[in-house]
């Protein structure tokens with residue numbers, strides 16, 4: 001190992017996503033098979049013992065790329081020198097709750113963590129917020145970190161993107177590897193809009209290939225948007241392995257780039273593109289290259305899409321107002 005290890009901080013390390021995530025990071029799947037990583041695990045005091053257990057198991061894997069593990073309940077230590085921060089630790093929703101119901105419970109976590117990132121993280125810090133409501137939690141963390149460029153705070157909609165890929169693959173009988181340019185717009189919530197109008201399946205326009213607006217409106221969109229609730233109903237607990245997988249995908253793509261001719265979906269601070277008010281952390285189609293991302297420009301938005309994007313953006317604006325009211329931003 002000759003390269004300096006990349007410091008990766010994971011919050012909520014003892015939780016179910018943490019358990020599915022840490023082994024993949026340590027094995028090299030997050031950043032690349034030649035990139036050593038040093039893990040920093042942040043937990044609340046009650047979670048420290050379980051995090052230590054997970055660290056013992058990580059040791060027992062003897063991962064060649066894992067250069068060290070530190071466990072702490074102090075955000076200032078956890079984010080010291082962090083290059084990548086995965087903010088997972090939060091209270092998950094249970095049956096009957098919407099993700100927005102978690103705003104107050106989880107908002108208080110992200111403000112101090114944003115400040116600790118502001119004060120201690122490395123200059124190249126990249127932040128992914130997974131903990132729900134992810135978009136608005138990312139906004140809270142970002143607002144508490146005025147010295148960090150705003151675009152480094154992102155929220156996870158890659159799980160929604162992957163869910164949409166899988167549903168479209170099943171419907172069209174096309175392998176996911178032959179589907180490109182799918183987009184999740186808006187909030188990681190039931191109002192999100194998975195858009196196939198610009199997507200391609202095996203080189204053909206996906207909406208034309210499907211040619212069934214009823215399926216789109218009544219099956220595809222609700223299935224993707226309500227998949228989190230369906231998993232909770234079936235498993236009795238929220239998505240964990242698929243969420244960890246999406247977090248790995250999100251950071252891997254951000255660092256290593258999107259394939260030529262394709263894009264991905266990320267919750268990122270709006271620059272006003274597509275009529276999304278500036279500053280809201282909303283999901284967009286983005287291309288990544290050289291460790292940075294750009295919102296894909298110039299897509300034509302039809303009426304069907306416009307109404308759905310606007311509805312999700314309206315919800316994000318309401319969440320922003322709510323956290324303003326709580327003094328979190």
Ligand SMILES: NC(=O)C1=CN([C@@H]2O[C@H](COP(=O)(O)OP(=O)(O)OC[C@H]3O[C@@H](n4cnc5c(N)ncnc54)[C@H](O)[C@@H]3O)[C@@H](O)[C@H]2O)C=CC1
Nearest residue numbers: 012014015016017043047089090092130131132156159243
């Ligand atoms: N954006 C997305 O697509 C998805 C987001 N999620 C969200 O991810 C979050 C975590 O989910 P799970 O791992 O299933 O929950 P979990 O309850 O199994 O684990 C959460 C962990 O976070 C820890 N924690 C709580 N407050 C903390 C703090 N201030 N600092 C550090 N650690 C803290 C807890 O002790 C616990 O170990 C939830 O908010 C869930 O809703 C889950 C799936 C997908």
Ligand SMILES: O=C([O-])CC(=O)C(=O)O
Nearest residue numbers: 093132227228229238239
């Ligand atoms: O639905 C939840 O609460 C967990 C989550 O965000 C998802 O699975 O998309």
